Amino acid sequence: MTTLKTENPKTNPRRILRAARAILGRRRLSAHFEHGQWWVTELHTGAQWSVADAEGNPSVDGFDFEQVTPGEED
Numbered sequence: 001m002t003t004l005k006t007e008n009p010k011t012n013p014r015r016i017l018r019a020a021r022a023i024l025g026r027r028r029l030s031a032h033f034e035h036g037q038w039w040v041t042e043l044h045t046g047a048q049w050s051v052a053d054a055e056g057n058p059s060v061d062g063f064d065f066e067q068v069t070p071g072e073e074d
Contacts, residue, residue: 016040045073046071049067049068
């Protein structure tokens with residue numbers, strides 16, 4: 001059985017952040033592994049995305065992102 005990249009805690013978080021910056025167009029992001037999957041958080045607003053394995057557009061490096069928390073506005 002193959003483990004998906006998003007379910008593997010050993011996936012390099014830099015790959016996830018590079019893909020998130022390209023897709024989301026945001027710079028200040030952090031990636032963390034929690035509850036068996038990767039998450040991306042925007043440091044400025046607290047907005048959060050779950051990381052999904054994906055192919056084709058708009059994925060980057062096999063990743064796509066689903067927003068789960070909108071975050072706070074300035």
